[in-house]
Amino acid sequence: MSDAARETVLSVRDLSIDFLAGRTRKSIVRTLSFDIAQRETLAIVGESGSGKSVTALSLLGLLGPRATVSGEIDFLGRNLLPYDFHHLTKLRGNEVSIIFQEPMSALNPVYKVGQQLTDVIRNHTQLSVDQAREHAMELLRKVRLPTPKTKFAQYPFELSGGQLQRVMIAMAIACRPRLLIADEPTTALDVTVQAQILDLLRELQSEMGMSILFITHDFGVVADIADRVLVMRNGEKVESGTAVDLFTDPKEDYTRELLSAVPSLDRRVGNRAVQTGTDTVLQFRSVGVTFAGRRGDGIRALDGIDLSIHRGEVVALVGESGSGKSTVGNVAAGLVRIDGGQVVLDGTVRQGNGADASRHSPGVSMVFQDANASLNPRMRIGATLRAALKWARRSKPELETSDEYIKRIMAEVGLGADLFNRFPHELSGGQKQRVGIARALSVKPSLVVADEPTSALDVSVQKTVLDLFGKLQREHGFACIFITHDLSLASNISSRVVVMYRGRIVEQGPTRRILTAPSDPYTRALLDSIPQPDPVLQRARRTQPA
Structure with a gap:
């Protein structure tokens, strides 16, 4: 079907949103207009506070009583404003569904996954309990959730972030919606899991013919999934156009600023942080960490880690969630007890299972992921x-x-x-x-542990913080463990990369070598999963045979 022949699923005209703050009203979104066609993915991008999520939530009347929404929201020929509660109740989860950024917050922690999915299906259909359960299992298989029968009977906290997001997608597509709203659905995910979720959304869109409104501040994700892009700032539209046009020929300075701030996988440059000497600040010698499980079994978080950090050196720890990155940082800071090996910090030794196995290290400071x-x-x-x-x-x-x-x-x-x-x-x-x-x-400090310090920040703020961090590191000469799951960030700040997988170091070496000639298949998978801020390149990568 040609673009001209596509049915317009959503048409928003002059959307304005105000919030009551005390006795005054604050304007959040002003006279915003856009369309989404059948089978089309529109990405709305911009910094925090630009009005992206507020716009998405307004479509389903989810902003609460303190919000005033005006304009026109036309969904398949029906104007949703002014809101009608009965009409919206039928619309939500049926013709229009939403995937939230934090699946753990969106799911009820005291109910099992299968029950929650079954309840959603029964709320919108006339299926019996048994039929709804059968449909729920079918949906979990459709979103390729591993061992769906087991996951059906588990609680949300027993699933990983990527698995929880698949459950949320299963809920969202349960009634085959015409429009799917995805509000930052991959922000908290590792690049490998993120790539899987984006592939899944594309497949479901192709199969069901649904349109997607995708909210994000990640331009790599935009290049990977969007047909068209709408850039917002301070509640207003800056510009819009096809993804290819916006990336290759942005019209507005603000869009160019956002694109220039996107961290790219720079394979040409390594050793950005200068190593000032060979003095060893931190050394791990066959370090092991085991966490007690709920059923009395143990979870091996670190398994025989050997690692040295030199003064003035920035070492990036990369890998997916559960690989042991943050545990390494917490061990370095003395926040986690080791049960095997030795940790040597500035000449002071901590012995596994010794009295000092989890002693706080005064020479270590931490910068946390969630600044708030x-x-x-x-x-x-x-x-x-x-x-x-x-x-x-x-x-x-x-x-x-x-x-x-x-x-x-x-x-x-x-x-x-x-x-x-x-x-x-x-x-x-x-x-x-x-x-x-x-x-x-x-x-x-002699050592700073930076645990995903920029993952929750917009690209422009992220660039500012990274530039500042690099400048201060060079001036003060402290050693640094920079924990991230994004090799693009690692390429811009580290002199050495350590790749972790399931509690082990699978590969380590100078940043340039790891980026250009990785020796381990897992490292290559991480590199291949990073979405590049180039729609043409991303489409070419998707069409290449695996």
């Missing part, structure tokens, strides 16, 4: 940094704790003194991550 969760919401920024310094002074009495020193550290990471007395909720995501970096550097 790592800050006390009741403490002002200055007090947060002072508390870290006071704790560190127990082992480093020479550290300063004055307001002047704290403000100097804040200035070093690009935070103004006016933020000293603000609370975390008054800061943006990028500013909160800068506070995390300031807290880590203030105690003058």
Whole structure:
């Protein structure tokens, strides 16, 4: 079917959304218009606060009583505004479905997966309990959930992130919707799982003929799945067009800025972080970690890890969820007990199963993935940094704790003194991550563990934080373990890459060699799974035989 002959499934005209804030109304989206045709995927991109998710939720009347929505939302010839509760109840999950970013939050933790899926089917069909269960099993097989019979009887917490997202997709397609809204459905997933989910959505779209509204800030994902792209900023449309046109010839400066901030897999450049010496800061010698299971069995998180980190070196730990990356960082910081081997930090030895097997390491600082969760919401920024310094002074009495020193550290990471007395909720995501970096550097560590520090940030903020982190690392010369599942980020910041899989190191070496000549099949799979910000390249990769 030609583009001209495609039926318009959704037509949005002059959409405006206001929220009541106290006694005043705040405009979130202003006069936004767009269309989605049958079998088409429209990606809406932009930074946090641009209005992407609010726009998607407004289509189904999910914004709550404090929101005022005006304009026209035409779905298959029916205007959904003003909202009619009875009509929307029939529409949701039936003709229009949504996949949320956080499947664990969207699923009820006290009900088994199969029961939740069966309930969704029965709410929208006349099937009996047995028929609904049979249909649920069929859906789990359709989304290629491993061992569907076993997963059917499990609780959400017993499934991985990728498996939970497949369950959410099964729920979303249960009634063969005409429009599927996917709100950041792959943001929290590893690149290999992300590639599988995107492939699955394409296959289901082709089979069912549904349209997809895809919300994301990842331009690699946009290049992989989108037919057309709508760029938003501050609640307004910046530009729109086909994916190929937008990537090759963006018309607006803002779009060009977003594209320039996208981390690319730079295979030409390695050793971006300069190694200042051969002095070993951290060494793992056959380190093992086992976590107790629910049924008394053990989960082997680390299995015989040998690793050395030198002063001034940035080492990227890459691998999918459950590979052991974060456990390595937590062991380095003394937050996890080792049950085998040795950890040597600045000459101090921790022995497996010894009294010091999980002792906190004062020479290690951490920058966490969720900057918001790592800050006390009741403490002002200055007090947060002072508390870290006071704790560190127990082992480093020479550290300063004055307001002047704290403000100097804040200035070093690009935070103004006016933020000293603000609370975390008054800061943006990028500013909160800068506070995390300031807290880590203030105690003058010999090693910094950065655990996915930019994965939740927009591409423009991510680039700013990475550039800042690299600059501070070169100036201060601390060693760094940079944990990520994205080799594109690793290529831009690390001098060496360590690839982990199921608690083991499968490959390690200089960044350039790992990117250009990986020796392990798993590393090659990681590289092949990274979506490149180029629609033409991505389509060519999809048509290549496996």
